[in-house]
Amino acid sequence: MGKMQRQISKIVGLTILMFGIACIGYAQTLKEVMQERSLSEKDMLAAAKTYTPTGMKDEYIVFSSGGQSGQLIVYGVPSMRILKYVAVFTPEPWQGYGYGESESMEVLEQGKINGRSITWGDTHHPALSETNGDYDGRWVFINDKANPRVALIDLKTFETKQIVVNPVFKSEHGSSVVTPNTEYVMEAAQYPAPFSNNYVPLEQYNELYRGGVTYWKFNKESILSLTRKGMKSLKKQGVDTGKLKGFEDQNFKGKDEFLNAVAAKIGKDAVNEHQADLMKYAEKEGRLDPEQSFTVEMPPYMQDITDAGKGPSFGWSFTNSINSERYVGGFGKGNTAFKDRLANEAGMSAKDTDYMHIVNWLEAEKLFKAGKFTKINGHAVITMKDMVAANAMFLLPEPKSPHGNDVTPDGKYIVVAGKLDTHASVFSFEKIMNLVKNKDFAGTDPYGLPILDMQKAMHTQVQLGLGPLHTQFDSVKGVAYTSLYVDSMVARWNYLEGKLLEKIPINYNIGHLVSAEGDTVDPDGKYLVALNKLAIDRFQQVGPLHPQNHQLIDITSGRKMQLLYDMALPLGEPHYAQMIKADKLNPITRYNKQSFSNYVRPGQEKIERNGNKVTIHSTAIRSHYSPEIIEVKKGDEITWHVTNVERAQDQVHGFGIDNYNVHGSLEPGETATFHFVADKEGVFPYYCTEFCSALHLEMTGYLLVKP
Amino acid sequence: MGKMQRQISKIVGLTILMFGIACIGYAQTLKEVMQERSLSEKDMLAAAKTYTPTGMKDEYIVFSSGGQSGQLIVYGVPSMRILKYVAVFTPEPWQGYGYGESESMEVLEQGKINGRSITWGDTHHPALSETNGDYDGRWVFINDKANPRVALIDLKTFETKQIVVNPVFKSEHGSSVVTPNTEYVMEAAQYPAPFSNNYVPLEQYNELYRGGVTYWKFNKESILSLTRKGMKSLKKQGVDTGKLKGFEDQNFKGKDEFLNAVAAKIGKDAVNEHQADLMKYAEKEGRLDPEQSFTVEMPPYMQDITDAGKGPSFGWSFTNSINSERYVGGFGKGNTAFKDRLANEAGMSAKDTDYMHIVNWLEAEKLFKAGKFTKINGHAVITMKDMVAANAMFLLPEPKSPHGNDVTPDGKYIVVAGKLDTHASVFSFEKIMNLVKNKDFAGTDPYGLPILDMQKAMHTQVQLGLGPLHTQFDSVKGVAYTSLYVDSMVARWNYLEGKLLEKIPINYNIGHLVSAEGDTVDPDGKYLVALNKLAIDRFQQVGPLHPQNHQLIDITSGRKMQLLYDMALPLGEPHYAQMIKADKLNPITRYNKQSFSNYVRPGQEKIERNGNKVTIHSTAIRSHYSPEIIEVKKGDEITWHVTNVERAQDQVHGFGIDNYNVHGSLEPGETATFHFVADKEGVFPYYCTEFCSALHLEMTGYLLVKP
Numbered sequence A, B: 001m002g003k004m005q006r007q008i009s010k011i012v013g014l015t016i017l018m019f020g021i022a023c024i025g026y027a028q029t030l031k032e033v034m035q036e037r038s039l040s041e042k043d044m045l046a047a048a049k050t051y052t053p054t055g056m057k058d059e060y061i062v063f064s065s066g067g068q069s070g071q072l073i074v075y076g077v078p079s080m081r082i083l084k085y086v087a088v089f090t091p092e093p094w095q096g097y098g099y100g101e102s103e104s105m106e107v108l109e110q111g112k113i114n115g116r117s118i119t120w121g122d123t124h125h126p127a128l129s130e131t132n133g134d135y136d137g138r139w140v141f142i143n144d145k146a147n148p149r150v151a152l153i154d155l156k157t158f159e160t161k162q163i164v165v166n167p168v169f170k171s172e173h174g175s176s177v178v179t180p181n182t183e184y185v186m187e188a189a190q191y192p193a194p195f196s197n198n199y200v201p202l203e204q205y206n207e208l209y210r211g212g213v214t215y216w217k218f219n220k221e222s223i224l225s226l227t228r229k230g231m232k233s234l235k236k237q238g239v240d241t242g243k244l245k246g247f248e249d250q251n252f253k254g255k256d257e258f259l260n261a262v263a264a265k266i267g268k269d270a271v272n273e274h275q276a277d278l279m280k281y282a283e284k285e286g287r288l289d290p291e292q293s294f295t296v297e298m299p300p301y302m303q304d305i306t307d308a309g310k311g312p313s314f315g316w317s318f319t320n321s322i323n324s325e326r327y328v329g330g331f332g333k334g335n336t337a338f339k340d341r342l343a344n345e346a347g348m349s350a351k352d353t354d355y356m357h358i359v360n361w362l363e364a365e366k367l368f369k370a371g372k373f374t375k376i377n378g379h380a381v382i383t384m385k386d387m388v389a390a391n392a393m394f395l396l397p398e399p400k401s402p403h404g405n406d407v408t409p410d411g412k413y414i415v416v417a418g419k420l421d422t423h424a425s426v427f428s429f430e431k432i433m434n435l436v437k438n439k440d441f442a443g444t445d446p447y448g449l450p451i452l453d454m455q456k457a458m459h460t461q462v463q464l465g466l467g468p469l470h471t472q473f474d475s476v477k478g479v480a481y482t483s484l485y486v487d488s489m490v491a492r493w494n495y496l497e498g499k500l501l502e503k504i505p506i507n508y509n510i511g512h513l514v515s516a517e518g519d520t521v522d523p524d525g526k527y528l529v530a531l532n533k534l535a536i537d538r539f540q541q542v543g544p545l546h547p548q549n550h551q552l553i554d555i556t557s558g559r560k561m562q563l564l565y566d567m568a569l570p571l572g573e574p575h576y577a578q579m580i581k582a583d584k585l586n587p588i589t590r591y592n593k594q595s596f597s598n599y600v601r602p603g604q605e606k607i608e609r610n611g612n613k614v615t616i617h618s619t620a621i622r623s624h625y626s627p628e629i630i631e632v633k634k635g636d637e638i639t640w641h642v643t644n645v646e647r648a649q650d651q652v653h654g655f656g657i658d659n660y661n662v663h664g665s666l667e668p669g670e671t672a673t674f675h676f677v678a679d680k681e682g683v684f685p686y687y688c689t690e691f692c693s694a695l696h697l698e699m700t701g702y703l704l705v706k707p
Helices: A001-020 A029-034 A039-052 A102-110 A202-209 A229-234 A254-266 A268-281 A361-369 A384-389 A429-437 B003-022 B029-034 B040-048 B102-110 B202-207 B228-236 B252-268 B270-283 B361-369 B382-388 B431-439
Strands: A060-066 A072-077 A082-086 A127-131 A134-144 A149-154 A160-165 A185-189 A211-225 A283-298 A301-307 A316-322 A353-360 A372-377 A378-382 A392-398 A400-406 A413-418 A423-428 A441-442 A448-453 A457-464 A468-473 A479-484 A489-494 A499-505 A508-515 A524-533 A550-552 A562-569 A578-580 A604-612 A615-619 A624-626 A629-635 A637-644 A653-656 A660-664 A671-676 A683-687 A699-707 B060-065 B072-077 B081-087 B127-131 B134-144 B148-152 B161-165 B185-187 B211-225 B283-298 B302-308 B316-322 B353-360 B374-376 B379-382 B393-399 B402-406 B413-418 B423-428 B439-445 B450-453 B459-461 B468-473 B479-484 B489-494 B497-504 B510-516 B525-532 B548-554 B560-571 B577-581 B606-610 B613-621 B624-626 B630-633 B637-644 B653-657 B662-666 B671-675 B682-687 B700-706
Touching: A029 A039, A029 B040, A039 A550, A039 A562, A039 B029, A039 B040, A060 A524, A102 A160, A102 A671, A102 B613, A127 A578, A134 A578, A149 A283, A160 A283, A160 A699, A185 A301, A185 A316, A211 A254, A211 A301, A211 A316, A254 A268, A268 A604, A283 A361, A283 A384, A283 A400, A301 A400, A301 B439, A316 A361, A316 A400, A353 A361, A353 A400, A353 B653, A361 A378, A361 A384, A361 B439, A392 A413, A392 A423, A392 A429, A413 A468, A413 A479, A423 A429, A423 A468, A448 B081, A448 B439, A457 A499, A468 A508, A479 A508, A479 A524, A479 B202, A489 A508, A508 A578, A524 A578, A524 B228, A615 A629, A615 A653, A615 B497, A637 A660, A699 B548, B040 B548, B040 B560, B060 B525, B102 B671, B134 B577, B134 B662, B161 B283, B185 B302, B185 B316, B211 B252, B211 B302, B211 B316, B211 B361, B228 B270, B252 B270, B283 B361, B283 B382, B302 B402, B316 B402, B353 B361, B353 B402, B361 B379, B361 B382, B379 B402, B382 B393, B393 B402, B393 B413, B393 B431, B402 B479, B413 B468, B423 B431, B431 B450, B459 B497, B468 B510, B479 B510, B479 B525, B489 B510, B510 B577, B525 B577, B613 B630, B613 B653, B662 B671
Parallel strands: A283 A378, A392 A448, A400 A468, A615 A637, A629 A699, B283 B379, B393 B450, B402 B468, B613 B637, B630 B700
Antiparallel strands: A060 A072, A060 A578, A072 A082, A127 A134, A134 A149, A149 A160, A185 A211, A211 A283, A301 A316, A316 A353, A353 A392, A372 A378, A400 A413, A413 A423, A423 A457, A441 A448, A468 A479, A479 A489, A489 A499, A508 A524, A524 A550, A550 A562, A604 A615, A615 A624, A637 A671, A653 A660, A653 A683, A683 A699, B060 B072, B060 B577, B072 B081, B127 B134, B134 B148, B148 B161, B185 B211, B211 B283, B302 B316, B316 B353, B353 B393, B374 B379, B402 B413, B413 B423, B423 B459, B439 B450, B468 B479, B479 B489, B489 B497, B510 B525, B525 B548, B548 B560, B606 B613, B613 B624, B637 B671, B653 B662, B653 B682, B682 B700
């Protein structure tokens, strides 16, 4: 029993004594409950640190990948309650995502690969948008490892707004990662493949298979619209805003289109005069811009985790790799028996070091803008040769089969953990730059990339334990936390002084870990979550497929780390997460009806027919749809706009049409549009699928399809 | 401040004082944490009752509907941690459900309606299987309100094994509910429609639209297979079990097929002699049997919640209804304007009473077995006329727009809550039977159904509050809990004595509620969960679509009810739930490899070609697939068996093929089979999607598709 434990024991021992004396009567005592549930003193401290009574809000919000569920998980810290699964790559009916609501259908359509609908994803690394290296709470990006894609989720609505498909990769992993002002969202390949979509035999792996990193340009002002506030401000300044009538309902693509459209109404001079105001009050939506995005070609090493430089290392990115051995296909081809060759896992781990790819993305951007790229599948690829010629890409050996690759908050160091090495290696960006500046290279790889000397770039190495993977940072300068997969522990250590401080066991086999604001220039410390890969015996058994276990750890400085809470993850295997201060988020609670061109008020409902095209403008309000009877003919093409005219928070209506595989979720103020063909004759009830009032069951209607 | 509050305050006041004195040093004290997080004394008691430290298991497991997610939610009590979302009606990639794994594809295929794939559901009421009126922990059933279907989940694996489509309903609601020995699973219609699939105008609503209740026959011994234990036992008794070689790998449909197959090998006499043993040790899987299922036709009232009689009321079922007004379509038809007529909600609530349908299902079963039914869409429908002639169906008026309809644990009473009435009405089964026996009818409805006198059947009525909905039962005889939707409260009351005992506020707008083992003949009391419809301000905002809020309440007898915990539900709006003692569940942690005919051991992997058909027998083990290279031609039909040869608990491998929309989850010992056509040329990595070891990223291979 350590000193701390003894003290806790003493304190709580007294407490229990007090409870013992005081507990005569009606009420239960803490002591009784603790005894009944076999809770220790330490447990009660952990309970006090995590228990969140009704109405109390969480201090931090975690955005966690949903793994093979294809979704994004949102949960609160310290309560560890899951607040939302956000539908991203996988259709999800509760949110009306992919079940007929046109906005979501369009987003999912963007995710098609070579014409094939891909209805799942393997989400790995969420990345919160940043301004000056700090989370700004506006967007979150997440990647799909299985089908190389990146999605954009708008944190005003917590809805997925865009999916981009990587035009040259067949697989990816080190994504999503943002640069310090969300200039770019980075996506690193994983399993090398030809950039083309053609068959290329594995014999040509070295020559024609490639890896790379795609830099997706993010434009925070992709879609603009005039707001009432903007209108008012213009009017106040004497602009004849009458001319801008209807402008609030329109979205414009980009700043230029927006300002030109306004100028066409009120004149160029007026726009020039009021441009600052116009832009200040404009409603802005960000989008990834494939036209302004490019890929840096890399050797067929398996690129892996990527991080962006910041501060002194701004403009650079760091991508490690496994299998620089370029080992392929242990067994199987031509039915080769199991025992004849090495399996991939062994062949890929033969060498003692692999490579970090060090890329100057500012330089790559210049090459792109100068037109120094090849178009492959319509997408700009900057060759290794051009990158080398521009002094913009280097390789740095990293100890054995590296995984974690994390830039320190001050941007001065990169911490690499080799999963088959027991050390964390801390590389100095300054030392790297000196080697680069002096062209002090240890050689080149088979693709002509200059290789830096590992030892010359190293700040320090610290032995942490077995299977070190990822690193997160503390508010205390120099203090870091590294996950130890094989040891099932988290190491607290100092990367400046090269000193191991403390280890805490977790349950079990930790992959990533996340600290509060841990990827920013200014981490908060306080909380750390261990994203464990195995739960085994931690929870009541629910069949052979177990939940995951995220464990909350108190990392307040000056105290030993304390395990606070075991959280079960019931759907998907999260890979990585980011934790943001809750008060940085500012989501809407209702939609501005002006966002929807098909918004109708009660009393304005109508059914329009034009040949076999039927357009329904309907409303939903507690507790009826209007209209409640729709008669169409078999074969009619239906466009059904449903407006939830509620304004009250959380007053959602669902919209399900029986047996037609149509379902939508209508949040307050939202107009959703459903397109489908009435291809089956019969009687089809539709109803509200959200229990919205005492007369919710009566909120129903009939779609009648005549033969 | 009540007496209890004062006492708690006194006790914890002393505690805090003690903490204040004791807290000088390194460790944090409970008092400090309480102050920092503004936790009250009452909060700490609640924390102690719910906080579940690492490794501690939950006492109860809740099976909750997943609402419009189409899934089933499993969570623990008192920790309120969600342990699993079980994929039921909606494809879900993490579980490999609907992404190529053939077993799941077949289950989802069963859920097609008139040839249309329905890829979501609106799950409402889970029903745990029962033996002698008590949960037996073997299966759980759940319905789909939107697309009238019932699913069966096997609690050995927590996987969905069967979906049946209602052949005559277009909508349902009061389902799933089981009879006391799971003889039948009941499914009540909701929105009336023609039993045929044809268009029938609403003008013929009264004549041709119908409701009803389907009684799905459940056979606990639908699929049998010989076990090793059974083999051993036979051998011990001198049977020549050598003749039964290979039998362990086979599944037989039904007891007869099983015993006959064994008899064909070891002789009829031997089977007769050892039948008891054979059946005792046989592995059994239950299935719903559509051939032995039937529907009881009912008037076009909107049938609603259904419950099964038990004890003295065994053999009867009770189904209430709304809209006995038969009001249809307030507005909309022919573009009628909003203001012209009543909306459905008003028209459907005009009368002061609606009807409970009282059905003698044992009698209905006799009619079915005697062939007294009409076949509609290939399904047996027993007409109202035949039910009336057999004295097997009656109507009982219930106060205004009833919703809850709950049989007491002793089977003697039925508690009905009318959502537009402030009372709970307690009907006496004995009184009902007296009226039935004496043919003491108050009249008949337009369909010839005898109507009983409400007052004569009534035991008592208790005024509970606004918007009473559902009732659950306590371990204390006579004590019940009823949800009050409009009041946002739970009422504790005594249905025998007709007395309101206590009310507790919840947050907000409670629908169903569930007590521990609350639907059995022997409820446990202790815990109650309020399934609230609105969360509003309880959690950190996550966009306009809020999580749901399930609140855990301590209902230990002898104490006031205490709100313990607010649980966020992140996906779907649960409608109902059942809570079972955790130790009644006995799920497997790994598969018996003998369940899979395509199981292969390491070293036995092979690729077989037969024209354009390619069959791959592969294995997955930490950290490689074998084979790792598969070359096929464009257009080849692939059958890919993947066996996870791991035996360790929780050692799952995923199997994802990039860009082919194929994903499976391979639990220890499982062989999964994927069928697809290699319709795209190119290079497609496949890899393990579950982080399974330190060399997990290296667990990969290439599917090469030649042109």
